[in-house]
Amino acid sequence: MKVEEWPQVIIVGAGFGGLEAARKLACERVRLTVVDRTNYHLFQPLLYQVATAALSPADIAAPTRAVLHECRNVEILLAEVQSVDVANRTLKAGDLELKYDYLILATGARHSYFGHPEWERLAPGLKSLEDAIEIRRRILLAFEYAEKVSDPAERAAAMTFVIVGGGPTGVEMAGAIAEIARYTLARDFRHIDPSSARIILIEGEPMVLAAFPEDLRRSATRQLEALGVEIRTGVHASDLTEEGLKVGEEFIPCRVKIWAAGNHASYLGKSLGVPLDRAGRVIVNDDLTIPGQPEIQVIGDLANFKDERTGKPLPGVSPVAMQQGRHAAENILLMMQGQKPQRFWYFDKGSMATIGRNKAVADLHAVHLSGLPAWLVWAFVHIMFLVNFRSRLLVFLQWAWAYFSFNKGARLITRSFQSEARPPP
Amino acid sequence: MKVEEWPQVIIVGAGFGGLEAARKLACERVRLTVVDRTNYHLFQPLLYQVATAALSPADIAAPTRAVLHECRNVEILLAEVQSVDVANRTLKAGDLELKYDYLILATGARHSYFGHPEWERLAPGLKSLEDAIEIRRRILLAFEYAEKVSDPAERAAAMTFVIVGGGPTGVEMAGAIAEIARYTLARDFRHIDPSSARIILIEGEPMVLAAFPEDLRRSATRQLEALGVEIRTGVHASDLTEEGLKVGEEFIPCRVKIWAAGNHASYLGKSLGVPLDRAGRVIVNDDLTIPGQPEIQVIGDLANFKDERTGKPLPGVSPVAMQQGRHAAENILLMMQGQKPQRFWYFDKGSMATIGRNKAVADLHAVHLSGLPAWLVWAFVHIMFLVNFRSRLLVFLQWAWAYFSFNKGARLITRSFQSEARPPP
Numbered sequence: 001m002k003v004e005e006w007p008q009v010i011i012v013g014a015g016f017g018g019l020e021a022a023r024k025l026a027c028e029r030v031r032l033t034v035v036d037r038t039n040y041h042l043f044q045p046l047l048y049q050v051a052t053a054a055l056s057p058a059d060i061a062a063p064t065r066a067v068l069h070e071c072r073n074v075e076i077l078l079a080e081v082q083s084v085d086v087a088n089r090t091l092k093a094g095d096l097e098l099k100y101d102y103l104i105l106a107t108g109a110r111h112s113y114f115g116h117p118e119w120e121r122l123a124p125g126l127k128s129l130e131d132a133i134e135i136r137r138r139i140l141l142a143f144e145y146a147e148k149v150s151d152p153a154e155r156a157a158a159m160t161f162v163i164v165g166g167g168p169t170g171v172e173m174a175g176a177i178a179e180i181a182r183y184t185l186a187r188d189f190r191h192i193d194p195s196s197a198r199i200i201l202i203e204g205e206p207m208v209l210a211a212f213p214e215d216l217r218r219s220a221t222r223q224l225e226a227l228g229v230e231i232r233t234g235v236h237a238s239d240l241t242e243e244g245l246k247v248g249e250e251f252i253p254c255r256v257k258i259w260a261a262g263n264h265a266s267y268l269g270k271s272l273g274v275p276l277d278r279a280g281r282v283i284v285n286d287d288l289t290i291p292g293q294p295e296i297q298v299i300g301d302l303a304n305f306k307d308e309r310t311g312k313p314l315p316g317v318s319p320v321a322m323q324q325g326r327h328a329a330e331n332i333l334l335m336m337q338g339q340k341p342q343r344f345w346y347f348d349k350g351s352m353a354t355i356g357r358n359k360a361v362a363d364l365h366a367v368h369l370s371g372l373p374a375w376l377v378w379a380f381v382h383i384m385f386l387v388n389f390r391s392r393l394l395v396f397l398q399w400a401w402a403y404f405s406f407n408k409g410a411r412l413i414t415r416s417f418q419s420e421a422r423p424p425p
Numbered sequence: 426m427k428v429e430e431w432p433q434v435i436i437v438g439a440g441f442g443g444l445e446a447a448r449k450l451a452c453e454r455v456r457l458t459v460v461d462r463t464n465y466h467l468f469q470p471l472l473y474q475v476a477t478a479a480l481s482p483a484d485i486a487a488p489t490r491a492v493l494h495e496c497r498n499v500e501i502l503l504a505e506v507q508s509v510d511v512a513n514r515t516l517k518a519g520d521l522e523l524k525y526d527y528l529i530l531a532t533g534a535r536h537s538y539f540g541h542p543e544w545e546r547l548a549p550g551l552k553s554l555e556d557a558i559e560i561r562r563r564i565l566l567a568f569e570y571a572e573k574v575s576d577p578a579e580r581a582a583a584m585t586f587v588i589v590g591g592g593p594t595g596v597e598m599a600g601a602i603a604e605i606a607r608y609t610l611a612r613d614f615r616h617i618d619p620s621s622a623r624i625i626l627i628e629g630e631p632m633v634l635a636a637f638p639e640d641l642r643r644s645a646t647r648q649l650e651a652l653g654v655e656i657r658t659g660v661h662a663s664d665l666t667e668e669g670l671k672v673g674e675e676f677i678p679c680r681v682k683i684w685a686a687g688n689h690a691s692y693l694g695k696s697l698g699v700p701l702d703r704a705g706r707v708i709v710n711d712d713l714t715i716p717g718q719p720e721i722q723v724i725g726d727l728a729n730f731k732d733e734r735t736g737k738p739l740p741g742v743s744p745v746a747m748q749q750g751r752h753a754a755e756n757i758l759l760m761m762q763g764q765k766p767q768r769f770w771y772f773d774k775g776s777m778a779t780i781g782r783n784k785a786v787a788d789l790h791a792v793h794l795s796g797l798p799a800w801l802v803w804a805f806v807h808i809m810f811l812v813n814f815r816s817r818l819l820v821f822l823q824w825a826w827a828y829f830s831f832n833k834g835a836r837l838i839t840r841s842f843q844s845e846a847r848p849p850p
Contacts, residue, residue, distance in 0.1 A: 038838065039836070039838045040838075056481035056482065056835075057481065057835075057839065058481045058835035058836075061837055063613075063836040065610075065613035066836070069612045069613045072615070075616075076613075077572075077573065078566075078569040078838075079573070129837065129839055130839060133839070140464060144464060147501075147502075148502065148503070148504070187494045188490035188491060188494045190500045191500075390823075390830075390832070393822065394819065394823070397818065397819070398815075398819070401815055407491065407815070410482075410483035411464070411465070411483075411488040411491070412464070412465055412482055412483055412486055412488075412554070413465075413503075414482065414554055
């Protein structure tokens with residue numbers, strides 16, 4: 001068979017799921033196109049460290065082209081796919097029309113504001129590098145503002161940080177901001193005491209880390225409280241303004257609000273014309289294909305895959321996406337040989353959440369870890385899973401540096417491109 | 426004398442000049458306020474490496490607060506100064522009014538477009554981190570666009586990079602873009618050959634690096650040509666459009682244009698009410714004070730200091746700014762004791778420009794170096810002058826990595842903060 005006759009596979013999205021699928025199909029007898037709207041694969045589990053000034057964007061993002069450049073059958077396209085034309089097996093991406101024989105959709109999710117899209121501007125979520133840089137800017141600017149302002153109420157509001165959502169991202173952000181305030185910035189200001197900053201974590205469930213076993217949830221609560229984080233559980237944010245946030249009947253004045261409360265799947269699911277769940281996820285068959293279209297597979301955060309053992313959809317975490325990515329690629333290789341796609345089983349190795357220096361929880365099923373041992377496992381696993389050796393080295397060194405110096409290196413307030421700087425009028 | 430009676434010194438600008446002055450005055454018997462509109466000290470000589478994806482912003486920027494946090498008499502203020510009220514010894518910065526007894530102005534320069542401010546959008550210059558991130562974005566997007574587009578003329582224009590101005594910055598940018606195209610991206614594309622990119626360097630003088638001795642200018646020309654850079658000397662950019670740039674009678678179609686051709690000093694000089702030169706620089710006395718106001722000193726790129734030995738103003742380079750910063754601080758300590766400010770003498774250790782891997786020129790007066798020896802001196806000096814150990818280590822490691830792998834690690838296309846990503850309409 002000539003190269004031109006090889007089947008055309010398109011993978012949309014170069015996150016954990018898409019990249020794993022691409023690696024599996026690279027150098028196989030397919031023409032493979034990976035379409036993504038950014039030019040890098042982002043290691044999202046460490047994104048909160050960019051948002052809290054511990055790492056630089058480039059430390060956790062690797063150019064997709066460089067990751068996949070070995071095999072000549074792989075083509076990368078920087079483009080945003082608008083829709084899938086299932087009947088004609090075509091994708092629309094701007095002016096481009098892309099034909100596929102097999103399609104893997106892995107475009108993930110964004111945060112969702114439960115019917116309040118206007119809250120996004122007030123309380124950014126943490127999904128992209130741009131989000132992380134914006135959150136970093138807001139956190140650092142809040143301290144700068146507090147140092148300048150003389151009104152005590154304004155100062156207090158500037159030094160109050162509210163994180164909505166007590167899942168792993170919310171817990172990580174709360175812990176990291178507490179550490180910045182208590183250690184990193186401790187000696188840097190003259191008119192404020194950064195360690196007096198209030199960090200408030202809001203969670204609708206009775207305890208943080210709803211997906212973890214109870215002993216670890218309790219331990220996470222204790223570890224957060226040891227860092228001075230105030231935890232409010234069983235309450236929801238009912239209103240957000242520039243000035244603060246309403247929780248139940250209480251109004252908390254605060255400048256910086258961070259959203260870690262909910263996700264909504266990428267818009268691309270809609271154009272498939274198959275059932276979606278309430279979070280916009282595509283309800284997939286047990287082999288990851290969609291009803292009626294075995295040439296289309298949906299994976300990762302965009303997919304609702306019901307785990308028969310628990311009766312619940314698999315969680316939106318990277319191990320699920322990676323295993324589904326590999327499985328979807330294998331399914332394509334099977335289908336190319338005229339065989340049927342295979343059923344997907346998730347192998348759950350456990351889950352972890354980090355809270356700060358020497359503070360974490362890890363649920364490895366056989367054993368539950370807390371504190372230093374959990375933190376060491378967490379650090380080791382995250383370094384090992386970084387996509388290339390350069391990132392591993394840079395992240396490791398910066399962590400080692402931060403560990404011993406209590407310093408964070410990437411404390412930059414940057415804006416978008418500005419032309420000629422002028423004095424304000 | 427009580428602390429409240431110590432004289433109030435204000436330094437505006439935390440670049441090379443301002444930071445050196447601040448370090449000299451830290452822990453002296455003054456109340457010192459450093460005002461800057463960014464929260465970091467930027468190591469500008471390596472800014473072109475951020476623009477060409479070799480380093481991350483945080484590698485060459487250190488938080489000013491952290492650099493100066495040792496001495497309790499030093500206060501940092503994130504603010505933009507609009508004007509100086511010389512008669513009342515007051516600065517205006519937004520809502521704030523700041524009183525000073527002694528003032529050091531070190532707000533530097535921006536690039537200038539010789540009466541064509543509308544060109545800035547088309548051809549950004551390289552002074553700030555925001556500039557560097559924008560230029561990096563444009564360079565990387567040009568290759569992505571070339572890979573997608575099918576029209577040969579459009580593709581050629583996307584792969585043509587024009588740098589206007591053949592001083593050190595222009596030479597560094599031209600060399601670095603040539604290296605990216607020829608080495609870093611070599612294997613990453615399928616429809617274009619990145620090494621066929623054209624890099625054109627435009628210089629109005631008969632040879633690049635006008636400030637260097639003739640043998641080194643000749644050597645720099647040869648080294649640039651070895652990397653494939655096309656050099657056009659004795660010509661000026663006469664028109665710029667989205668589609669390209671006019672040089673003399675020739676129109677060069679190109680998407681990416683970079684401006685490295687001229688500077689104009691910060692607007693702050695104007696409010697002093699003393700003579701400025703054509704580039705907006707304050708013409709200072711031979712002790713760095715301004716006419717009639719010994720309590721105000723102007724240093725670095727904002728100052729026009731006539732060097733008696735050459736009859737010309739000192740160049741806008743970091744050693745001048747740093748030596749002037751130290752001198753201005755010493756002058757203040759003298760004036761506090763009732764003595765007169767001293768005359769400033771510049772000690773010129775030489776100058777360097779780098780072109781690429783193993784390629785540079787160095788004019789150390791006693792000896793002129795080219796190629797590998799010049800490059801090693803350049804690399805050593807730049808690592809040593811980085812402001813803190815963390816930066817030194819990170820830059821050194823990334824250079825070592827890039828040297829052996831020919832790879833650049835920070836190849837990210839990032840935009841400004843965007844809310845909910847939607848498909849284009």
